[in-house]
Amino acid sequence: MVNWPPHATVQRETIMKVGFIGLGAMGSAMASNLVAAGHSVTVWNRSEAATEKLASLGAKVARTPDRAVQGDVLHSMLANDQAVREVFIDGGLLDAMDPGTVHVNHATISVALARQLAEEHARRNLGYVSAPVFGRPDVAAAGKLNILVAGVANAIEKARPLLEAMAAKLWPMGELPERANVVKLAGNFMIVTAIESMAEASVLARAYGVGTADFIELMTSTLFASPVYQGYGKSIADHRFTPPGFALPLGLKDVMLAQEAGHAERVPLPLAGVLRDSLLEALADGAEGMDLSALARVSVRRANLDRRGSD
């Protein structure tokens, strides 16, 4: 693993001027931690309603995104490739940033866009740090995210106190930004696989008369006693797929980005093919607004268990 400079070199007391763009459930919680850490934070969000909470905590609210980028470091947490592209490239926000500013991009985006952004920033003498996160909104609110960090060393160092204000741990991934992104995608691919695995296994057990809740309890309190299995397992056991924690269409997006990343480097991913089709089948059957754990509905449907009765 890349060596990480010792903590002693960082001066946590330094107050910075920080921008934050994208205040969804995750971004809002992350920005709150920056405010709480004493930094001077200016936020912008497409729909203004989301800025109220941050304003009440002491953040400044920018009316236009270019007002949010005049600082030492700009964080962004946008939904997907399209949003990042629209705001930063097509929308011209990169051109509005002062040379030397560091942009910390937390979004789960494609490796292709990550590569392009690295070039676009370098060309403008902007720092670029790829910093996707693992953790749900409640984890973000607690400042306990696991943050993958990749980029040029001095850009990372500048952003480090900010990242630490949001993280349980920073995971350095080297200088190439795309590395943090591919690891994020690989992790999400593993999450979806874990859910599909519970879905198929629990339907097999159910076909023999074993209740889904019993099966899930056994597995997630023994062999698979980890956050991912326990969280999604509970939804499966309870047949409760709304409101979505991790929306199923976003899970499909990430599986497809993992496949794209695999394609670019000639890496076959047989499990991803299965996941993609199961997720598509879920969408075809009405799971657009449901949680990823609604994959379990597809396994039940395949085996036709609901029509056969039981559980």
Place this chain on the structure above:
Amino acid sequence: MVNWPPHATVQRETIMKVGFIGLGAMGSAMASNLVAAGHSVTVWNRSEAATEKLASLGAKVARTPDRAVQGDVLHSMLANDQAVREVFIDGGLLDAMDPGTVHVNHATISVALARQLAEEHARRNLGYVSAPVFGRPDVAAAGKLNILVAGVANAIEKARPLLEAMAAKLWPMGELPERANVVKLAGNFMIVTAIESMAEASVLARAYGVGTADFIELMTSTLFASPVYQGYGKSIADHRFTPPGFALPLGLKDVMLAQEAGHAERVPLPLAGVLRDSLLEALADGAEGMDLSALARVSVRRANLDRRGSD
């Protein structure tokens, strides 16, 4: 979940006459716990060498299996369907057991054989308890197994003090013995899926320059901080696939038994199809004597990473 009689009804102090057949790494550790609990244990194993350790602990050693079955309860921990069939059905051991004896079968066998054994025992007025276990030999030695238990209630009650001497927890699965077996197979299917998932994801990351050990450490200390991921993940990170903890051919056997169980009840298992082929490819490439984690070699081979260099 089936209601389980309160602990108070069991008299742990009762000393029983117990047989134990099958002293592999697991059986040997399990039988040791029965001896340690003060029961009168008679063991038999095909190759006699394996009986020495038990003899030194105080167990009696039977020269022929029929000598081991004269007691209150007989435990068996044999390798697979074929061994169980040869010893108990074709070998006539069921006919050598006294009516009323309870047979506790710990083997990971097919649901088809589980059904047949239930009938064969019932016909002879023998008790039958299906009791497959989750846990490696070190867990067995510590008496901390998770044991799935299915069978007629009074047979289970008779065997319960013995099962408790080996278990962290008993998981009741109802009266039909096959239910415990299908849950065991479903659990092993989930284990193999978890390994394949780490294998594919780590190769994706590696194709972008992220070291396998770094990737595995990240995943198994955050989202997937559970025994299965950590144990097999370590083997993958270290590229160390021998000696096998869980031998890869046995993993294939269990995936195929899960598919058979799925076939019998019309339950499609798309992930199992992927696992079966990856395991076969591992065997075609020389993994016969390796651990399940050698699945990782197949993903590397598919992407041709070793020839391309890196990691």
Place this chain on the structure above:
Amino acid sequence: MVNWPPHATVQRETIMKVGFIGLGAMGSAMASNLVAAGHSVTVWNRSEAATEKLASLGAKVARTPDRAVQGDVLHSMLANDQAVREVFIDGGLLDAMDPGTVHVNHATISVALARQLAEEHARRNLGYVSAPVFGRPDVAAAGKLNILVAGVANAIEKARPLLEAMAAKLWPMGELPERANVVKLAGNFMIVTAIESMAEASVLARAYGVGTADFIELMTSTLFASPVYQGYGKSIADHRFTPPGFALPLGLKDVMLAQEAGHAERVPLPLAGVLRDSLLEALADGAEGMDLSALARVSVRRANLDRRGSD
């Protein structure tokens, strides 16, 4: 390809004493051709009704199978491994045959059973020819089957005039009987793949508004103008899945036998995994009595097209 003795060495005019066991739609048509070729044919079938047609053509009808095996050559066309095993091995029919008799087995069976039968016949000095066929009952009736032929050369030579009476062409596969069986299974695997391929492709087209009949007509009159595509394609286009030509459960049996054959020699078959699950899903949805082409219903169901409307 194995050299085949020139036609000149065979005396077609020789009349032989022939037995025929198994008079389903295929067996009945095949036996008729032997009668028509002038041989002395004795038939046996489990249910006697099926023997009437052959009797009317001039065949003798045996009341018990051992009466049918007293001749030069015995043909059998039974449904599956279980039927072959019950009649020939467990039922003792091999023991009733005179040494030197040649048994020509037309059934689609596992390579494992093919290997066992080769040994069982050799041990009793019986000739054994594995001769599975490609062709539907109407092709059989016309004496135009493609017959795969494997076995010891002199056994094949003895049976050759009989085989030629039923065939458009004989395809020699060498001395090992199992080779003919694996080729038959590989062929059926290709058939099921072709059907699944039409099923998925036509649903994709239909989701964009292209009628299934139009799509199938295009494909099967251009790129895929071959008997398999045209035959099954017509059923898919017409949504007509009964009565079955090739029953769907038999197709699943053959895909599983191909997987078994692959397993025995460590040959992964990724397409077979997909086929197995699609066929299982078809059965879970009520296709037990339908034709293989009912695979198309599964693709429609996955995409939920019937609920969405169209076509």
Place this chain on the structure above:
Amino acid sequence: MVNWPPHATVQRETIMKVGFIGLGAMGSAMASNLVAAGHSVTVWNRSEAATEKLASLGAKVARTPDRAVQGDVLHSMLANDQAVREVFIDGGLLDAMDPGTVHVNHATISVALARQLAEEHARRNLGYVSAPVFGRPDVAAAGKLNILVAGVANAIEKARPLLEAMAAKLWPMGELPERANVVKLAGNFMIVTAIESMAEASVLARAYGVGTADFIELMTSTLFASPVYQGYGKSIADHRFTPPGFALPLGLKDVMLAQEAGHAERVPLPLAGVLRDSLLEALADGAEGMDLSALARVSVRRANLDRRGSD
């Protein structure tokens, strides 16, 4: 199927002023037929070398693409989405066309681009006909292509004499251009499936000692006696994968476009997942410059047959 106006309404003798852009192996053969039919044809190609043959047949050669579009009908046969996008949209060629001109696009492109092109043409009052083709260059040269045709009726009517000069048959797909494209993608998906099917089946047979050439001959002269199986089958039997007829990377592109089309309408395509990974594995193993039939190398590699010997 959409009703097709009777032939009598078309005046074949009408000579038209036609442009043709994209003179690869296919485009060149197709444009030749337009010249041969007596039309006044102006061609343009990125690399000028390819225009010589057409010039020698009597076509005019344009130096810039905008010179080729001044006529009644413009045909284009470009390699992929990117080339079409660059020339017609980003390159501004659509803006150089006179209102009323009909553009006949023969390229195999995504349904997404097909939809976009339909809009872009409509907005400029240009006719748009989607007309992808089935057939190799030799078939194109003979004027015997199967051409899928979709678009507004009067645009099709105008182009019809030209299409007929190149086709064995026109297959009307309705007014929505994307329909012809999705059918083309579905057809190519079926082609790749057929190849993978031969690859897997022949390796299964080979593992039992049956030569690949023997197996392929049997299948492609009986059950699968159609152009696709015979053409690609011969390459597999001969282990001859260069020069490519249908380049393997283009096959992967088309499978991915079929998956994209499936994604857009929520149509799972389990076979496509298998194909994608097999094609990727082929590329990872050096098949970049090979024919689609090089899929067979992947099956051999999976089963490790070359190291084991045989065939």
